[in-house]
Amino acid sequence: MKTVFVHPENCIGCRHCEIACLIEHSQTKDLFGALFENPKPHPRIHVEVGLDFHTFPNRCRHCDPAPCMQVCPTGALSRDKETGSVLVNYDKCIGCAMCAMVCPFDIISFHKVWNVSFDHEVNAKCDHCIDRQRRGEVPACVEACKTGALEFGDANEIIRNSRKDFTLRTTIALEGEEAPAVPSNIKAFRDVMAKVAKIGPFKRN
Amino acid sequence: MYDSLKAKKEAEKRALDKTDQEMIEKAMQDGLETAWDRLAKQQPQCGFGQLGVCCNRCAMGPCRIDPFGEGPTRGVCGATADLIVARNLLDDLSVGAAAHSDHGREVLEVLLDTAEGKSQGYEIIGEEKLKVVAEEYGIKTKGKKKEEIAKELALAMLEEFGTIKNKIQLAERAPEKTKEMWGKVGIMPRSVDREIVESMHRIHMGVGADYANILLHGLRTSLSDGWGGSMMATDGSDILFGTPTPNTSWVNLGVLSKDKVNLVLHGHNPILSEMIVKAAEDSKMKKLAEAKGAKGINLVGMCCTGNELLMRQGIPIAGNMLDQELAIATGAVEVMVIDYQCIFPSITHTASCYHTKVVATSEKSKVPGAMYMEFKPETALDTAKEIVKTAIENFPNRNPDRVKIPDKPIKMMAGFSEEAIRKALGGSYKPLIDAIVAGKIKGAVGMVGCNNPKIKQDYGHVTLGKELIKRNILVVETGCAAIASGKAGLLLPEAAEMAGDGLKSVCKALGIPPVLHMGSCVDCSRILVLGANIAKELGVGIEDLPIAGSAPEWYSQKAVSIASYFVASGVTTHLGIPPKIFGSPNVVDLLTSKLRDHINATYFVEPDPIKAADKIEEEINRKRKALGI
Numbered sequence: 001m002k003t004v005f006v007h008p009e010n011c012i013g014c015r016h017c018e019i020a021c022l023i024e025h026s027q028t029k030d031l032f033g034a035l036f037e038n039p040k041p042h043p044r045i046h047v048e049v050g051l052d053f054h055t056f057p058n059r060c061r062h063c064d065p066a067p068c069m070q071v072c073p074t075g076a077l078s079r080d081k082e083t084g085s086v087l088v089n090y091d092k093c094i095g096c097a098m099c100a101m102v103c104p105f106d107i108i109s110f111h112k113v114w115n116v117s118f119d120h121e122v123n124a125k126c127d128h129c130i131d132r133q134r135r136g137e138v139p140a141c142v143e144a145c146k147t148g149a150l151e152f153g154d155a156n157e158i159i160r161n162s163r164k165d166f167t168l169r170t171t172i173a174l175e176g177e178e179a180p181a182v183p184s185n186i187k188a189f190r191d192v193m194a195k196v197a198k199i200g201p202f203k204r205n
Numbered sequence: 206m207y208d209s210l211k212a213k214k215e216a217e218k219r220a221l222d223k224t225d226q227e228m229i230e231k232a233m234q235d236g237l238e239t240a241w242d243r244l245a246k247q248q249p250q251c252g253f254g255q256l257g258v259c260c261n262r263c264a265m266g267p268c269r270i271d272p273f274g275e276g277p278t279r280g281v282c283g284a285t286a287d288l289i290v291a292r293n294l295l296d297d298l299s300v301g302a303a304a305h306s307d308h309g310r311e312v313l314e315v316l317l318d319t320a321e322g323k324s325q326g327y328e329i330i331g332e333e334k335l336k337v338v339a340e341e342y343g344i345k346t347k348g349k350k351k352e353e354i355a356k357e358l359a360l361a362m363l364e365e366f367g368t369i370k371n372k373i374q375l376a377e378r379a380p381e382k383t384k385e386m387w388g389k390v391g392i393m394p395r396s397v398d399r400e401i402v403e404s405m406h407r408i409h410m411g412v413g414a415d416y417a418n419i420l421l422h423g424l425r426t427s428l429s430d431g432w433g434g435s436m437m438a439t440d441g442s443d444i445l446f447g448t449p450t451p452n453t454s455w456v457n458l459g460v461l462s463k464d465k466v467n468l469v470l471h472g473h474n475p476i477l478s479e480m481i482v483k484a485a486e487d488s489k490m491k492k493l494a495e496a497k498g499a500k501g502i503n504l505v506g507m508c509c510t511g512n513e514l515l516m517r518q519g520i521p522i523a524g525n526m527l528d529q530e531l532a533i534a535t536g537a538v539e540v541m542v543i544d545y546q547c548i549f550p551s552i553t554h555t556a557s558c559y560h561t562k563v564v565a566t567s568e569k570s571k572v573p574g575a576m577y578m579e580f581k582p583e584t585a586l587d588t589a590k591e592i593v594k595t596a597i598e599n600f601p602n603r604n605p606d607r608v609k610i611p612d613k614p615i616k617m618m619a620g621f622s623e624e625a626i627r628k629a630l631g632g633s634y635k636p637l638i639d640a641i642v643a644g645k646i647k648g649a650v651g652m653v654g655c656n657n658p659k660i661k662q663d664y665g666h667v668t669l670g671k672e673l674i675k676r677n678i679l680v681v682e683t684g685c686a687a688i689a690s691g692k693a694g695l696l697l698p699e700a701a702e703m704a705g706d707g708l709k710s711v712c713k714a715l716g717i718p719p720v721l722h723m724g725s726c727v728d729c730s731r732i733l734v735l736g737a738n739i740a741k742e743l744g745v746g747i748e749d750l751p752i753a754g755s756a757p758e759w760y761s762q763k764a765v766s767i768a769s770y771f772v773a774s775g776v777t778t779h780l781g782i783p784p785k786i787f788g789s790p791n792v793v794d795l796l797t798s799k800l801r802d803h804i805n806a807t808y809f810v811e812p813d814p815i816k817a818a819d820k821i822e823e824e825i826n827r828k829r830k831a832l833g834i
Contacts, residue, residue: 010273201658
């Protein structure tokens with residue numbers, strides 16, 4: 001099964017993924033069109049900042065079994081067999097938020113959407129860009145990510161590549177050479193920002 | 206729900222000063238949005254932007270480079286990370302240089318109007334300085350009326366904004382050796398406006414792809430600010446309003462008055478605010494204030510307009526950049542007068558929570574929701590009186606139930622112009638040089654720059670300042686840095702007790718504080734002149750002196766220009782907030798290391814003030830060693 005794998009060390013908090021997601025889930029599928037839509041489209045991926053200005057792009061993991069599906073009282077949530085995506089039937093959703101309560105990643109939020117029969121807020125979570133996937137395209141967030149923080153593919157294959165990279169770096173380090181996971185200038189920048197975080201309002205309580 | 210314990214904790218993280226903390230808590234209680242709240246709402250901030258690898262200049266873009274090297278390595282035009290970072294930095298620097306220099310131009314225009322008898326309320330007070338500067342420009346002063354000299358000088362200086370003679374006269378103040386260095390590197394400034402216009406040209410697509418060449422022009426542009434526009438702003442203001450001499454005044458939000466009409470004078474240019482000082486002295490205004498139930502009129506400064514008034518008139522100062530919203534949150538400000546630079550665009554939104562009226566005065570700097578009373582030299586005093594009247598008439602609208610003013614302002618000294626420092630030393634720098642040679646004073650640091658809500662307000666300035674004086678390093682300051690030190694009590698002769706033994710003895714002998722307030726941010730030019738005069742007396746270049754620069758809490762493009770003209774003048778400069786260059790290892794290497802071979806100075810980045818002090822001391826020791834002391 002294909003997944004959107006997150007490499008948090010490559011996330012620089014640009015939020016391109018959020019914008020691309022918003023456009024993909026708008027009615028017009030266009031940045032400038034989306035600005036004037038009613039209801040307003042919302043992103044379904046969220047880049048939040050954590051300790052020392054580190055960021056993490058958080059979205060539906062399409063769990064299996066999915067806790068949200070298990071607790072939904074109206075059967076609004078279902079799984080697409082072909083892609084494994086957990087999908088929401090907006091017309092069945094009653095906005096009870098049971099799904100949000102059990103979500104291990106807190107990625108479910110409720111908004112009005114354009115493609116629903118009557119006017120109410122629904123579980124507007126990531127649909128894994130099911131339409132794009134059916135056209136053979138990668139999810140919009142992955143396409144937008146220019147730093148490789150979001151990767152679409154078979155989870156085991158992605159992990160295998162990461163593992164190979166890890167092994168390579170470990171063996172290089174054994175030779176006494178430097179083998180950083182991120183470029184040295186990025187590391188330098190992050191070290192500086194971690195110091196900034198410690199002397200201001202972003203200091204951890 | 207307002208949680209007082211949570212607010213207190215948050216306030217302690219946001220600001221160092223207790224009075225600031227008190228007002229941050231009140232702002233939170235009142236539900237007022239401040240810069241700290243807006244910064245939190247902006248998280249996360251875009252990494253491409255922070256690293257400097259986002260280019261949004263042309264319509265083929267916007268483009269960005271993947272700093273991890275997996276995605277795009279060139280913009281649509283073909284620009285690499287090196288080029289994009291360099292162009293962005295040159296852009297920022299030029300914006301800063303333009304802001305300083307345009308301020309300078311306006312001062313000189315008022316000087317010209319005054320010389321021609323066209324302005325209202327102004328006179329030429331700094332006659333001595335007028336003659337000194339006029340002589341530098343080759344203008345004969347003997348037997349001439351001061352207005353005649355001022356007219357010739359103002360025209361000569363204004364001409365240098367677009368001069369075709371390829372030189373700026375004030376840059377001649379630099380020591381010969383430093384000027385030779387500029388000539389060798391090719392960064393001698395040719396005019397004020399020309400360098401900025403050329404920067405705008407150079408950041409256009411397809412005008413050079415060599416990042417080093419672009420950054421070199423950045424250094425030249427910064428010199429046209431420091432030794433040009435900013436220096437003209439300083440000298441022009443000294444000629445119009447007098448060269449500052451040491452005085453004593455008060456600082457922090459406690460300078461606002463419970464029973465007087467409060468006017469906060471905020472921004473950077475003193476030309477209108479000086480007239481407001483005059484207008485507030487008018488007995489009619491005082492009577493009007495009393496008739497409205499106030500005990501008088503209380504003028505206080507904010508940011509660099511505040512510094513200008515503090516330096517020359519001893520007007521108390523309410524605070525630095527992050528205090529502008531907190532002053533309004535006291536609920537006791539009748540009018541905030543704004544000219545330009547560093548005024549939050551949301552300031553009228555803030556003021557709308559209270560009775561405070563914001564009065565915009567510059568055609569360049571209009572703000573929706575503000576009253577607009579345009580400053581013009583020919584009607585300046587009338588406008589100033591109108592503004593004071595507006596404040597008085599707003600006094601009855603103050604709601605005493607919503608007023609909270611911290612009650613303890615701190616005493617401070619200011620007014621240390623280069624001329625005043627020289628005079629305090631007995632007319633020559635010899636005593637200072639002797640103290641440096643003897644090791645009583647190891648060196649000096651020019652600490653400048655802003656507040657930035659990413660760092661606890663004033664923490665960077667005050668912690669570094671204390672650490673430096675402890676190590677017998679004299680600190681001279683301008684701008685927000687100086688106000689921060691004022692709030693922390695470092696601008697008092699008594700603060701010498703916090704200094705190392707050598708510096709302490711020198712301060713005590715002269716009766717001066719270990720941290721000297723030299724003025725507003727354009728007055729960083731005073732620091733250049735100070736360095737130049739010491740170097741000339743020693744027979745060396747500025748780049749040889751055991752001195753350094755520092756901007757621990759900078760945010761503004763003006764700070765990029767200041768840091769750059771310090772570095773270009775041979776003074777290694779510390780930055781407490783990373784500039785947007787980390788996306789290019791080559792640019793970082795050039796600015797933090799390779800530059801040293803050409804101008805004997807570099808930039809360096811270090812948020813931790815104690816570690817910054819270590820590196821500054823190391824640099825000072827390196828230069829002492831080279832001088833053989």
